[in-house]
Amino acid sequence: MLLPALSRAKGSAQRVACASKLRQLGLALRLYTLDHDGRMPPRALFTNRWPAQLQAYYSDPSLLRCPTDPEAAKGVSSTLPVPDAAGRSYLMNGFQDAVVARLGGREPAKGMPWPSLQEAAIVKPTDTIVFGEKASMSSQFYLVLGMDAAAYLSDLEESRHGGSKGASSTDGGSNYTFADGSVRRVGYGDALCPINLWAVTEQWRTDYGVCRPH
Numbered sequence: 763m764l765l766p767a768l769s770r771a772k773g774s775a776q777r778v779a780c781a782s783k784l785r786q787l788g789l790a791l792r793l794y795t796l797d798h799d800g801r802m803p804p805r806a807l808f809t810n811r812w813p814a815q816l817q818a819y820y821s822d823p824s825l826l827r828c829p830t831d832p833e834a835a836k837g838v839s840s841t842l843p844v845p846d847a848a849g850r851s852y853l854m855n856g857f858q859d860a861v862v863a864r865l866g867g868r869e870p871a872k873g874m875p876w877p878s879l880q881e882a883a884i885v886k887p888t889d890t891i892v893f894g895e896k897a898s899m900s901s902q903f904y905l906v907l908g909m910d911a912a913a914y915l916s917d918l919e920e921s922r923h924g925g926s927k928g929a930s931s932t933d934g935g936s937n938y939t940f941a942d943g944s945v946r947r948v949g950y951g952d953a954l955c956p957i958n959l960w961a962v963t964e965q966w967r968t969d970y971g972v973c974r975p976h
Contacts, residue, residue, distance in 0.1 A: 790819035856904035
């Protein structure tokens with residue numbers, strides 16, 4: 763009986779540590795917006811992504827790693843800025859729907875930078891995700907919503923904590939930072955169904971909900 767209890771205690775401590783790191787990332791994002799006239803970091807396509815853009819506000823790249831993510835500590839060998847190449851357990855919202863709406867329903871031309879999103883455009887900050895846990899093997903930096911959910915589901919880790927069958931089971935949950943700065947554990951699938959909490963606009967929040975059996 764002692765070993766299962768110790769395992770649960772360790773898992774709980776790791777979940778709390780992971781949530782603490784996400785809370786600090788939320789604070790770093792808030793400080794960034796205060797210094798940039800209320801604008802979010804623009805989605806970068808090739809280099810200088812959000813870990814590099816926010817580094818001045820969190821300093822230590824180890825903040826990017828959740829202790830229960832077995833792959834994050836490895837990082838990558840590349841010519842990217844140090845924060846972008848560091849081991850990383852989190853995705854940032856790419857705000858696909860809000861930026862496309864701002865551009866009149868069109869994406870930027872190929873190779874052109876994506877514009878920054880005004881923080882004020884997020885009208886439901888308590889229910890809009892800005893950071894979430896990343897699947898260990900995913901190399902993505904941003905969660906980019908699309909009509910075909912299969913294009914991004916494999917990048918999400920929705921059950922890193924508390925699942926009886928370990929990570930990626932359907933009875934656990936993961937930590938998320940919301941636009942109001944709060945951090946909450948959300949059960950598997952509940953961040954996408956019935957409302958997609960990665961979306962900003964009302965249409966995408968409902969039309970792009972992804973409901974799967976538990």
